[in-house]
Amino acid sequence: MGEKREYRRRRRPPEDMELRQRQVRRRQTRVPYQEEQRRAAYEEQTYIDPRRVAQGRRMSRRKAEQRKRRRRSILLVIALLLILIGTYAVAKVWAAMDRWEGKAEKSNFVVSAEDQSKVEEVINVAIFGTDEDGFRADVNMVASFNTKTKELHFISVPRDTRVTMTDEMIEYLEENNAYVPNRNGVYGQCKLTEVHAYAGNDNRCTFSVAMLEDLLGIKIDYYVKVDLSAFRQIVDAVGGVDFEVEQRLYYVDPYQDLYIDLYPGMQHLDGEKAEQLVRFREGYAQKDLKRIEVQQQFIQALIEKVCSSETLMKNLDNLVKVALDCTESNISVSEALKYVKYVKDLDPAKITSDTVPGEGGSYFDIDEEGTKALIDWRIYGIEPEEDVQTMDEELMNG
Numbered sequence: 001m002g003e004k005r006e007y008r009r010r011r012r013p014p015e016d017m018e019l020r021q022r023q024v025r026r027r028q029t030r031v032p033y034q035e036e037q038r039r040a041a042y043e044e045q046t047y048i049d050p051r052r053v054a055q056g057r058r059m060s061r062r063k064a065e066q067r068k069r070r071r072r073s074i075l076l077v078i079a080l081l082l083i084l085i086g087t088y089a090v091a092k093v094w095a096a097m098d099r100w101e102g103k104a105e106k107s108n109f110v111v112s113a114e115d116q117s118k119v120e121e122v123i124n125v126a127i128f129g130t131d132e133d134g135f136r137a138d139v140n141m142v143a144s145f146n147t148k149t150k151e152l153h154f155i156s157v158p159r160d161t162r163v164t165m166t167d168e169m170i171e172y173l174e175e176n177n178a179y180v181p182n183r184n185g186v187y188g189q190c191k192l193t194e195v196h197a198y199a200g201n202d203n204r205c206t207f208s209v210a211m212l213e214d215l216l217g218i219k220i221d222y223y224v225k226v227d228l229s230a231f232r233q234i235v236d237a238v239g240g241v242d243f244e245v246e247q248r249l250y251y252v253d254p255y256q257d258l259y260i261d262l263y264p265g266m267q268h269l270d271g272e273k274a275e276q277l278v279r280f281r282e283g284y285a286q287k288d289l290k291r292i293e294v295q296q297q298f299i300q301a302l303i304e305k306v307c308s309s310e311t312l313m314k315n316l317d318n319l320v321k322v323a324l325d326c327t328e329s330n331i332s333v334s335e336a337l338k339y340v341k342y343v344k345d346l347d348p349a350k351i352t353s354d355t356v357p358g359e360g361g362s363y364f365d366i367d368e369e370g371t372k373a374l375i376d377w378r379i380y381g382i383e384p385e386e387d388v389q390t391m392d393e394e395l396m397n398g
Contacts, residue, residue, distance in 0.1 A: 160191050357374065
């Protein structure tokens with residue numbers, strides 16, 4: 001048997017032993033890399049007291065609530081200002097409207113009800129243009145608007161039309177010890193423009209409306225009275241009107257404070273020049289009939305200017321102010337507001353202007369049969385007979 005060998009483990013140096021032990025300990029305590037990263041990050045974080053966290057959240061909520069309260073307060077102040085401004089504006093408008101309604105005549109003259117045919121969708125408005133003192137009605141016109149067809153018809157009656165007051169008008173004047181005109185041996189006869197003057201205060205428009213109803217055989221729903229000052233302001237409120245003057249217009253009458261000086265051609269007429277245009281008549285061969293024709297042409301041009309959306313929105317405040325301050329009407333505010341919506345529906349192509357037929361000298365005598373045919377055609381839509389229509393076309397063309 002061989003000899004038994006004895007092996008002795010070679011001892012490592014102390015340095016190697018210490019290194020070996022450290023490696024063993026590291027393996028025993030090793031954790032995944034991600035865990036080391038999280039632990040390192042956690043150890044690097046500063047300690048946060050939970051009480052401070054809760055306190056910070058409460059402060060944030062308080063600040064947010066304070067910001068909300070400030071916003072609500074600002075909105076409330078703005079709302080209150082708007083309410084105050086709106087209330088002031090509404091009060092101002094209603095005050096102006098109240099003054100406008102207050103200017104209407106308080107007449108106690110009552111016309112007996114007559115069986116007059118009336119189309120419900122038709123609104124007839126009498127338009128009176130007066131001089132500065134408001135005594136005489138130099139413009140007597142009916143504007144008839146059909147709310148269904150959106151047609152607008154102007155029918156003018158010359159100022160010198162021979163009229164005879166109705167029995168009711170004469171009786172009213174006599175009961176109130178007022179003067180009753182007597183022309184050409186006819187009790188109550190006068191010119192249409194003079195009815196306005198003889199009626200007296202609080203009856204001028206009422207008498208003129210009754211006279212137009214008697215002449216035209218229609219029921220008039222409302223009246224609007226415009227004096228020369230209002231006319232000038234209305235034209236200026238829309239920025240003037242472009243209009244072609246047909247001929248040289250020159251006339252001076254210091255007694256009436258009337259100075260007319262216009263040259264022919266297309267011109268931009270302000271209120272003052274427009275007044276000169278519509279008042280001129282002495283230089284026309286047909287006198288008042290030609291003046292009425294020019295007035296109708298200018299009114300149509302004015303309506304076209306007013307109804308353009310740009311002009312209407314730009315000058316709405318001025319138009320409303322002039323309408324309330326410078327005109328007189330028996331239409332209430334609530335009724336007027338019902339018809340405002342129709343302004344945008346006005347079509348210049350559906351606007352017509354006519355003068356009642358007749359013959360004139362110092363007095364204008366109406367052709368009753370021709371006037372009835374005109375009313376039936378324009379207001380009630382009844383087509384005229386061929387000869388009447390032909391005559392009307394000839395008048396319009398020449």
